[in-house]
Each structure stands twice: as C-alpha cells, then as structure tokens.
Amino acid sequence: MKILLRARDSRWLAPAAVVGAVLLTLLLTAGPIRLAGANPLAAYERYLVTPLMSLTGLGDVLLASTPLIFTGLAVAIAFRVGYFNIGAEGQFLVGTVAATLPALYLSELPGLIALPLALGCGALGGAAWAFLPAWLKRHARIDEVVTTLLLNPVALLLVQGLLNGPWRNSETGFPDSDRFDAGYTLPALVDGSRVHWGLVIALLLVLAVGIVLAFTPLGLRLKAAGQSPDAARFSGIPVATLKWRCALASGAIAGLGGASQVLGVQHQLTASVSNGYGYTGVVVATLGALAAGGVLLVALLLGDIAVGAQNASIVLHVPTQMGTIVSSTLLLTVVAFLAARRYRLVLRRRPPRTQAPRPRAPQPQAPRPRSTQPRGPASTLGQER
C-alpha cells in the first residue's frame, strides 16, 4: 500500500472532506458531551439549530459573528499572500484603543463626523500595530509569526494600563473607560436588536475582498505570491511589497473590527473587549479556505456555536467551554481532512507507471493485473491524465 500525492483536486472532494470532518467532529465530541452528563444529540441541536430558530437567537448569532468576520478577513488576506499574521488579536485591541481616543477627547462631535473618525482611527491603530512586525519582516527578515504573536499580550497590557491609569472610569472607579457619547454609537440595524451597522461594514468588506481576490489582477498576483513565491518573483510579481501591503491592510481590517466592537457593542473600552476574536480569526480564515465567502460562512457557524453553547450551558448544564471544544475539534478535523484529500491510497507496492518496459517482465505483474487498477470511486479521482 502506498500513499501518493494527487495530481489534481476533484471538484466535489473538498466539500466531501468538510462533510466528513463535520461527521467526525460529531463522533469525537460525543464522548466529552456524554461525560458532561448530556445527550450528545440534544447538545448538537442546542449548538447548531436552536440559535437559528428564533429572531433573538438569530440576532445574537449575527452579533457574535461580526467581530469574527473582521478578524477572519484580516487573517485571510495576510495568509493569502504568505504573511502569517497571528497578531489580529493585538491589532483588534489597538483598534479599540484608537477608536476610543476621539470618543473620550472629542466626545461632543456629531455622529456623522464622529463615527467615520473613530472607525478610521481604529483602522489606523490596527495598521500601526501591524507596522512593526511587517517592517521587521521586510527589512530584517524576522519571522512575522513570532513578532505578531508576541505583540498580542503587549496590546492587552496597553489596554489594561490605560484603563487602570488615565482612562479609569470617572464615575465608578472601575477599570473601564467612561461611556461614549451618543455620537459615537454605531446605530442598531433594527430597533430593539443589538445587531449594529458594524455588520454591514463587515459584509461590505467581505464583498470587496471577495471581488478583489477573485476578479482582479491583484487577486491573482496575491495568490501566486502566497502559494508559489519563487515563481511569482520569477514572473516579476513584487512579492515582498505585496506582503508588506497585505500585512498593513490586515492590521487595518482587524483594527476596524475592534472599532466596530467598541462603538457598536460595548460603547466603552473594557479590558475584555476582545474575547479572543483575533485568535479565533485564525481559525475562521483557515476553515474558510482563505476566501472571503468562506470566512463569512465560518464566522456565522462559529457565532452559531458560541451562542448555542451559552444556551446549552443553561438548559443542559453543559459547561460553556464545550462549545470551544466542539469548534476546536472541528478545526482539527477539517484541517486534517483537507490535507488528506490531497493524497490517495494505492494498493500496490510500486505505482505501475514508474516501471520501465523490460524485455523480461517480472513475475508478479502477470498474475495480479487487477491490483494495479485503482479501486473504488475515491481512488479513481486522483488519476493523472
């Protein structure tokens, strides 16, 4: 038996891999859920279905998904071009800080000016936080994975430092900032819902990024630069410059996400504003195959599971962490399946095509001609032309 690299992907193999991964996830997580004392099937229903069955639930799912769309997109853009930005968390946090700046010091501005200003500050803040690792990568070839990752806790310390120092709440004395004035509130999409205009911004970004990636020369250049950097360089694509720009754009989108969260949901800066959205963004981008549409779908799915986990913990007394266990297992299985689909099994010691024509055919070839044929539908998929 031999494992060979497939020459080409089959059209339905990728979706099949995802379905397989979901089924495997259900199997794998049934054990822990059972141990937590709940019926796995009921739990899955709570995780996946229940949140979508009511308007409130749906709103909660959208609300939970919004920051993930931002961070997922941010990571996807960077990963596309081969810049491994693990720092969306820090960029998101600095985005919240930068958006808070005008809200605290120019609090009187009307919404028409205040919101674009604060959102712009957020994007700039995120880009600024992404600047140093990108600069180090470009000019000193320092690995961006390390630098972006290590700047995340620094960003959190910055937030905590501000909240415990100059930005401490003037009324309560708690380490939260003052509440923002009305001008700095991203309005709700529908009255009575908490879903805010940040979602619209996120969806517009998904659309824009999707169009750029799929329909423009830039999108093709990014893909080439990310997947075959040497060949891209050979073809005259400025790989280093593209990485640099994508790194900054990635930071800006993450920062914009932070601004959207603080202006649309929290209305004040708190130390727990992020809730790991930047890290989850890596999951979203990876599961979403670094495509804009994929990011949107996965962000919605993870939002669904997050809301469902809250629900399940109340109704079924399953710990909320079980939601994280389910989504983490899903990540692992999807990645494993997507990697595995690139290979095929061949039930023979040596692939027939590498055998040279010889005057005297070796013995084992004749009696078992069938074993050289690929077996079953799965193995015929990978046949080279």
Added chain:
Amino acid sequence: MSFTESRPDEVSEAPRALGVPLAELVGITKSFGALRANDSIDLAVAPGEVHALLGENGAGKSTLTRILFGLSQPDSGEILIDGRLTRIASPADARAAGIGMVTQEFSLVGTMTVTENLMLAGVGLGRISRAAARSRVLEAAARLGVTIDADAVVETLSVGERQRVEIVKALFHNCRLLILDEPTAVLVPQDVEILFDSIRRLRADGLGVIFISHKLHEVVAIADRVSILRRGRIVASLPAAGLSPRRIAALMVGAEAIIPDLAEPTEASSDPALDALSTSIGLASSDLPDAATDAPARSSGPVPAPAQTAPAQPAPAQPALRMSKLTLAGPARALLDEVSLTVRSGEIVGIAGVSGNGQTELVNVLCGVTATTSGTVHVGDADITERTVTERLAAGLGRLTEDRRGSVALSLSVAQNLVLEDLNRFRRGPFLDRRRIRAHVADLIERFDIRADPNDPIRSLSGGNMQKVLLARAIDRKPRALVASQPTRGLDVGSCEYVYSQLRALKRAGTGVLLISEDLDELLGLADRIVVIFSGRLIGEVPAHTASRQELGLLMTGHVANPVPPDERAGVTA
C-alpha cells in the same frame, strides 16, 4: 559505534592480501521510467586504487554511486564486498560494509565545532568522550596529512577545510572505500592540491577511492584507473597511465560512438502523431535529430533546412542580447568572470559546458533573479542590468529556464500561468478581462499544442506540456532575445523536437536566442556558433558547422588545447 572501536587498516589487511577487489559491482541496472540510468554496469575497485568515474551529466555516475552507498536500489545486479555478496539497503549498511561517501553538499552542523560534529557522526551506545573524539580527529587529520583545528566552529571554516572534516567523518566509520563525488568542484586550486595529497596518502594506506570528476587533468593526475560512463553504460575502463586528456574527452562525449544516437530519430518518425505535429509546423520530423547526429560527421556540410538561411546572412544583424563583462562574485571565487557575449537578431548562440560552471548563475543574472556584481546586460539598445523582471520582459527578453517547475506557479491553473506575466494586458478597468483571457488562453493552447484543459492545475502537466506553456508564454510576447536554458531537459523525443522547431521559428522571426545546454547534439544541431563556459568564464568559441565533439569536449573540461584564432572569437572575452 564507539570511538575506540574501529580501525580502518586492521580490517583491510585480509582482502588486500588475497587480491580480491574491495568492492565489485556486477550488472547493475537502474531505470527511471523509460530512461535507463545504469545499464548492466560492471565495476571493480581494488584496495589502494583510485578509480576515476568520468562522464557527461546524466551519464549515470550519480545513480551508480547512490546505489553503492545505499541511497537507492538497483533494479538488478549485485554488489560484492571483499568478494562476498552484500546487500546495501541503506547508508547504514554501506557504512557497515566500509563504504564512505563525501558529496558536494556537506552534512555538517555549522554552529558546532569540528569535534562535536564528529561526535554526532559517531553517536552510538554509551558515553561519548570528547577527549577521545578530539584525539581521533587529530589522528585522522595526521593520516590525511592535513591540519584540522578540532575546536573550530564549522561555520568559520573554508570550503576546503569543511571538505577535509567531511572526509575525516567518512573515515570514522571504518571506511575502506571512499566515494568522492566531484570533490574538486567547490575547491580553489590550492585546496585541490591538498586534497590530492590526502587521497594519495589514503591510497598508500590501502583504501580504495572512487573519484568522480569532470576535469580531465585532475583525473590524469590522481587516478590509477579510469572508467568512462556514457548513457548509463561503461564505454571504457582503462588504466590511467598513458591516457591523454584528448582520448578521454573523445570517449566521454562519444565522438567515436555516434551509432546509438541514431536510435532516436527512428523512434521519433515512427510515431504518426508526431509526424502530423511536425508537418503542421512545417518540419519533416526527421529533420532535427538527423541534423543533430550528423553534426559531428559533417565538416562544413549543409545545415538542416530551416536553419539554412542563417549562415548565409551577409551583414551581421543587430545585437539582440549583449552581455558586457558580467561578473558575479561568489564565496570562494567568481561564479561569473567577465562574461562578454553578443547574440544577434536571427542567431542562435549556444553555450556549452559541464553543469556547475556558471550556466545557472548566468541565466539567473539575465532573467533578473540574481543581481550582478558588475557588468551590463542590454536587450537591443536598452540597458536592463538594473531592471526589474517586468521591465526586462517589456524590453523584449524571453525566458525559458532550466528550473521549469520554479518558473510556473504550481498551484495555479494553466490559464492563470499563461497570463501571469501579462496581467496588465488583460484587464478591463480594475478587473481581469476573463473573456479575453479565455480567448487568449484557448488560442495559445491551440497554437502551441498544449495538451491540457485551461483550468487544470499546472502541476498535473507532464514536463513537455509544462514546457509548452512556458514556451507559449515567452514566445507569444515576440521577444527580441530569448534565454533558453536546458529547454529540453527531461522531455521525451516528441517534445524535444517541438521545442527545437519553436526555437528555429523564433530565429527565423529575428529573435536572438541564447541556448544554454549540456546536450552537445542539441547545440550542434541548433546553434550557429557555440561558446564554451568553464569555471564562470567563456573560454572559447567555435562556429557550429565546423565544431567537433572532441574539440568541444576538451574545451568543456577546461583544456584550451586548440585555442581558437583571435579573429574567430569576436564577442568573447575570456
């Protein structure tokens, strides 16, 4: 294996006394697909013998040594060590049998000292004594007649010193047969002398040495016996004494054995599909291989039909590609040394040379992958020395490199690769003009007979088809100058012919082609004149219609035995 255990000379006593060969290869055959890399090779190395293996690139030397060192398995054939049938399934088996190998790529840990590296090599059961290892390093160094600083960090050593450490490392494992794979390729002359001195000492010690080289004077200087490989077969195995470099060169390039070459055209023209293809591009399918194989025989005879007009051209055409004193500094010596060459429009200039003599560097410099240290490159009148790849392409440079898979974005589709270098031509507003791309790609696929769907990932294509994609991409732009490096390496006969016909068509269209190849047949059949590169310098030039394989073979191995008269060396500064 511990450090005190093994002593090379103890074990080698017995076989020496008996006169049995140290190692004997019998009927070794190894095929890769249709290519027979080793074809029933018999080879014996006696104790105290330096056995040189010579051959062009692809003659099968590396395959043979890899088999002997257990890195690959022969399809058939036997290996006898001390007259006993021995199975060598891995390098560990080879070491146990007393075989050591030093390749061009060293396997030393740069941040460790010499002693520590050797301790790594000797890791076995029990405690490793640094003092014992250190003394064994010094002992081995004394045996080689060299000084090695056992406490020096490997990174700080010169290439020659590192190679000595590698040899010491190979000797650690009770080595009786040492394989040196092109050991002098990376060395400066002084280090070569030191190496040869060491080899002589080892020989006196009773070791057998397999010495692989391209350089004839080295072989004559050091070897006791010379075996010459050509196309996977040993064509001669002679005592080195009294052999002239000229005779070795002739054997190497097969000047006296052109008969096997005739097999190819027969195969080619027997394929009806191929005939059809060749007819469709206005070529009798037998044209080219005939031309190639005839080349050594004819003195100034007719050049094959499509090329016929070229030598008759009276006035020299405009320069298409002009290199002037191109120099590229390397760690030990210059990789390119004042390379000056002009390729004129409608001319194919061949560069012959044994690989590793600067061809790759030259191509990289011309293609904009590597920056030169000094010198200039012009395409037409435009100085492209400092230009980006995109600007080079715009100036009219076409590129076909030896690293085919490094020239295409493997994860993209055929269509995407075909337009990747011309994206700005295919946009409508900010968007890709998909309709025009589709039409353009369909047109190229049709014209260049690419056997693939536009949406196929390019990694799924065969080498020939991939080369057609690259040809299409380069030629469609109507380049003023084309750099084609090893354009047919690894291709089947049909694809080769196709590439040849395209290069000739380009020439007729007035493109200046620089053809870098290790295949003399190809150069003799296609080029108008051939320059020879050796050690980063252009050391000679011959018009293709008077070139003989012997002459080229000698030049390629660094022998300027027949210096070309200065008036014929226009454009070449050696």
